[in-house]
Amino acid sequence: MEHRDKRQTAAIDLVTSDDSPEFDRFSYALTHSAVIGLDAEWKPNRGASTFPAVSLLQIACRLFSSTDSDELQVFLVDLQEIQLYSVYELLKQVFVSPSVIKLGFRFKQDLVLLSYTFCQRGCEPGFDRVEPFIDITVIYNYLRPKIPGQRVPKQTKSLATICEEVLGILLSKELQCSDWSKRPLTEEQKIYAAADAHCLVEIFNVFHAKVVREAKSGQNFNKLKPSDVDPGLKVFETSDDCSLVRSTKFVEASNVVRITMPELCGSIEATEDVDTSNSYKINKEVDNTLFLIVRKYGDRILLKDSDRKPKTSKKKTKKSSTGPESRQKTLDVVDSWHGPPPWDPSLGGDGFPKFLCDVMVEGLAKHLRCVGVDAAVPYSKRPDARDLIDQALKEKRVLLTRDAKLLRHEYLIKNQLYKVKSLLKNEQLLEVIETFQLKISEDQLMSRCTKCNGSFIQKPLTTEEAVEASKGFQVIPNCLFNKNLEFWKCMDCHQLYWEGTQYHNAVQKFIDVCKLNE
Known part of the structure; x- marks a missing residue:
């Protein structure tokens, strides 16, 4: 759109x-x-x-x-x-x-x-x-x-x-x-x-x-019955x-x-x-x-x-059963990256980089998708630490987070979690690319569905096919009908995309962010 x-x-x-x-x-x-x-x-x-x-x-x-x-x-x-x-x-x-x-x-x-x-x-x-x-x-x-x-x-x-x-x-x-x-x-x-x-x-x-x-x-305002889709929005x-x-x-x-x-x-x-x-x-x-x-x-x-009074934490301190040395070791493991990521073929992975972004870096997930990297988000809106780790293990992903509390859990697996240091999404994207030595090319840009992380169908749709596919789901502006555009459909959520002004602006943005023109 x-x-x-x-x-x-x-x-x-x-x-x-x-x-x-x-x-x-x-x-x-x-x-x-x-x-x-x-x-x-x-x-x-x-x-x-x-x-x-x-x-x-x-x-x-x-x-x-x-x-x-x-x-x-x-x-x-x-x-x-x-x-x-x-x-x-x-x-x-x-x-x-x-x-x-x-x-x-x-x-x-x-x-x-x-x-x-x-x-x-x-x-x-x-x-x-x-x-x-x-x-x-x-x-x-x-x-x-x-x-x-x-x-x-x-x-x-x-x-x-x-x-x-x-x-x-x-x-x-x-x-x-x-x-x-x-x-x-x-x-x-x-x-x-x-x-x-x-x-x-x-x-x-x-x-x-x-x-x-x-x-x-x-x-009647007290008993409104809005239509499924309001074109006035x-x-x-x-x-x-x-x-x-x-x-x-x-x-x-x-x-x-x-x-x-x-x-x-x-x-x-x-x-x-x-x-x-x-x-x-x-x-x-x-x-x-x-x-x-x-x-x-x-x-x-x-x-x-x-x-009007700042809230102060009153949590009781708990003694760690593993001691300060073990805790520091866990912090060292996740504060910097060591060894191969879980998608590495030598570890039984498929060789394709995959990440899981928790709610604190959810915006980073969309940026990764925009440069063609597989980036999922948690199954639920409020997952606990165990859920995040289980999902990362199951899908062979690296969990990206800024939540320091996650570092305290003893069941974290080495090289399964990375703490993002940057605050801004563009800087976070560059940090992940450099840390994991990802190879980003211009052909990869905008090659994944930014909405759900799905892949696009291999063959583009014509305008007529896109209109048929969008019925009851998505509105295609009339001004696009005479432009002979190709439409791309996500295989998972069925969202339609086309190469309009927003697409070209996004491509140029990530060319600049990833420094692909240097």
């Missing part, structure tokens, strides 16, 4: 002082927004007895006057540079304003650290709540396709996965663990940080549009390269809130008139639906005194 990186559609302002044009735009946007997306970045201080200080606060704002879902402003508030008292009261009021819908992804921890950061620099008592608040995970559980008559359990997925499924956007998380306390921020860090806040509002737009469509079609532009993806337009949220909940919006009514005679006409049915959205999904984050 072809994607457009929607991170480029929002204006990004870096706010570093209260006497700058960026600060003026930031103040105006916060006081004239109906929906905002919130996120924060900080440098982790694992093992410390205090909270880390938040370095950057990201806020994506959708203004009252905006009529285009792509017209968003994203502000990166540099909390290391700006005087915190200049934004403290503004943020505090917005966090509890009933006329502003706040969006986030597991935002409670961010709020704890924000409150701590402001308190440490004299802005007491910090922040204690955010309302009305809607978590993007709740919206995702409503949007995802449902099978009639089957109750699907709620799932907890990463923000990157939710963005890909709802918006068709590949949201990179490679810079998540970068040093956010270092200044100046790189352009890549700014784009990464802005994208996390921006996508929250875009996902809300899709959610809002879906509810509006269902209301117009006569469905991903709407393709008819263009030559079919590389654009846009969200469905939706009724302006600020007017919805003001019309459906006038008792909560007196402050807005005093500063801005509502024009319901033009593009903001909302029929009664839609009003009722959006009112129910606020009533049904509006929530709050409320911090307790216990939330």
Whole structure:
């Protein structure tokens, strides 16, 4: 599927002082927004007895006057540079304003650290709540396709996965663990940080549009029966390269809130008139639906005194039956690589490199697949150490992990596990290639299914064959029909691929990462 990186559609302002044009735009946007997306970045201080200080606060704002879902402003508030008292009261009021819908992804921890950061620099008592608040995970559980008559359990997925499924956007998380306390921020860090806040509002737009469509079609919001596949989640532009993806337009949220909940919006009514005679006409049915959205999904984050104290580990220390020398020996074995891997023919292997990536390096699995290396993930979402080792043994794979706890288990087999040292996926890929002396060629790139690790069928499909194979499973954009493309089908999960813009971009990316052109 072809994607457009929607991170480029929002204006990004870096706010570093209260006497700058960026600060003026930031103040105006916060006081004239109906929906905002919130996120924060900080440098982790694992093992410390205090909270880390938040370095950057990201806020994506959708203004009252905006009529285009792509017209968003994203502000990166540099909390290391700006005087915190200049934004403290503004943020505090917005966090509890009933006329502003706040969006986030597991935002409670961010709020704890924000409150701590402001308190440490004299802005007491910090922040204690955010309302009305809607978590993007709740919206995702409503949007995802449902099978009639089957109750699907709620799932907890990463923000990157939710963005890909709802918006068709590949949201990179490679810079998540970068040093956010270092200044100046790189352009890549700014784009990464802005994208996390921006996508929250875009996902809300899709959610809002879906509810509006269902209301117009006569469905009862309390007893919705979504179709198996909602074409409104991903709407393709008819263009030559079919590389654009846009969200469905939706009724302006600020007017919805003001019309459906006038008792909560007196402050807005005093500063801005509502024009319901033009593009903001909302029929009664839609009003009722959006009112129910606020009533049904509006929530709050409320911090307790216990939330403001760093959690300290109280685990009892256990005596090792093998002693410190044996434990150190185990650490030495897995901290560096010794001897042949389990796929080595001399050990009874088939000679083809294979890896098992645990949940801590799951992104590395996709990168390995992109360069043609067999990389599996655990059978279950929460495997224990014994399950991981059993799977690696059974399939003759090397287990890749960053989990230091795995090193403590006595039943680990020599050369069956490798601890990845790098944090970023590109660097992890290079580390594995160099450690295991893998030979990567350009012909191998994009030769495996990135979704399930399966192999492709040997013979490509024609457009007609691909259309037939995709029925009830995958949508092929109409703009591809006249291009005489070849389609490739995964033999395991039946996912279809074609050589579009995304394919060529990915090939060039891994040529550069693996240094194949040197």
